[in-house]
Amino acid sequence: MEIIVCIKQVPDTTEVKIDPEKGTLIREGVPSIVNPFDEYAVEAALRIKEEKGGKVTVITMGPPQAVDALRKCVAMGADDAVLVSDRAFAGSDTWSTSYTLAKAIQALGAFDLILCGKQAIDGDTAQVGPGIAEHLKISQVTYVQKVLGVKEDAIEVERGIEGGYEVIETPLPAVLTIDKSANQPRLPSMMGTMKALKKEIKTLTARDINVKEGFYGMDGSPTRVKRTFTPPPRKGGRMLGGEMEEALRELVKILREEKIV
């Protein structure tokens, strides 16, 4: 079983800083981590490999420093890691990112399964996983919360939906996006950490993956972020003090004035 896991390096903070001019994330000076949802995807891949054999390759598109995120996944147990990196990819939106990743995955050769985290914690779009499936014209199951069984040519999973779950079987190859209830990602071991440190990580550029001109980077991106902002924090509510009866009277008055009742 050839398993590809797409990961993303994200800033290790809930307070993402944004370039007000370009509307893109400022990554400099912020410690980076593997997108937490992607760790569930790596864990799911490792478990399938442990059961069925095969190979787990992690892949990311990003700047050169994204190798740190790949090394973390190798430390967890991934066999191979590939960085897709080219200045020409800068400014890619989710459409061109998923196109570029799909082309890179094709360039790597045959595969059975592609796993992604359900979304990244910085952009929160949840679009790249499904986008890869569309570009590769293979089936996809999103929000996978349990892998039920893997066969030679199909996989059965549990998919979270509003108020319940569905059980879906899909032929392989397929893309799954993994939710955090799927597993508990393992921590890197000492041996894994040392192996990851020595691991040679291949870099694929635009030329290596046969991408079409005008399909990648800022130029290949059909969407533009017009404005990104941090919503203002919620202001505290009004407290009505004093005696209970008095406070209740005041409450009813306010509710009437605001035309709530």
Next chain:
Amino acid sequence: MNFDYTPEQEAVKGMMEEFVEKEVIPFAAQWDKEEKFPWDTVKKMGELGIFGTALPEKYGGSGLDAICHAIVAEQLGRGCSSLRGVYSVAVSLVAKTILAFGTEEQKNKYLPGMAAGKLFGCFGLTEPNSGSDAASMTTTAVEDGDYYVLNGSKMWITNAGIADVALIFAKTDKNAGAKGITAFLVDRDTPGFSTKDIHDKMGLKASNTAEIILDNVRVPKTSMLGGIGKGFGIAMATLDNGRYTVAAGCVGSAQAALDYAKQYAKERIQFGKPIAAHQLVQQLIADMAVDIECGRLLVYKAGHVKNKGQRSTKEVCFAKYYCSEMVNRVAYKAVQVFGGYGFSAEYPVERIYRDARINTLYEGTSQIQQLIIGNFELGVSAFV
């Protein structure tokens, strides 16, 4: 001179930080409260190869250097001093001693299990009436054919209740003082070997501390470590390893105390502003930060000497003496920053404060460290 971590050291630090943040810090208060030895976490440490960090690859370890060894202890100390103690004793005091003085047969018997965290050792030197004056021990080992018969008791032995093997120091010649001491590796299942857990400690409540009772324990001569009469030298050389990770653990605990104090100082409002903005609180924080950095540099300096393969007794004594006192100063100040809340187990500085206390007592009191350092400085021994 280079103060940067190597890529290996950086990677070990990152890996250990994540382990401690996910597997240790969230549970340490509960282990302390319940006086519970954290077996599940110790097993995970084993599975992740943490015990094998600084043991050779030949025996299943990662073969990393002395600074990586210190980083592991430092990070464990940041999360839970009890857990750091488990590591120190199992690796520094026992596994590394077998590595340095054991026969190939002994190394093959014990080290792979120790590197994998499946086999644990304890270090039996101290006795009810023999502490700083180790040579005054009364445990005896009497030759009997191909065996030695051990009798006596060992006190305050970390890990004794959970260990698979005990490194026991005993007198093979009662009249030869320090030169009459021999070391033995005694397996737990040997008839006559028993342990009794010690409770009601001020700190390190999640670690196992026990008394070892040796009642006509017959061990084969092949279990002798390093030859007859070599025990005292082995014990002293071993302490160069043990004290090193104690010092590193102190740095980690102190760092945790500082980190908690900084966070609290920014949140706690008094006189209309965070107490972090009060000058006397800043003084406490600054003193803590500098004190910790001094200790950390002493530990890494000792590690540097170890990495060169040189004897590190003096540098380790410097580090152990300084760091064990430092963590007490820092924990005191951290509690001070927390005010009344620091006196409550609701906040982790209370545990750090209690756990800090042992460090100036075990593996050589501060006074013993001073005497060793004094001897190095003056060339005059205050012992004997």
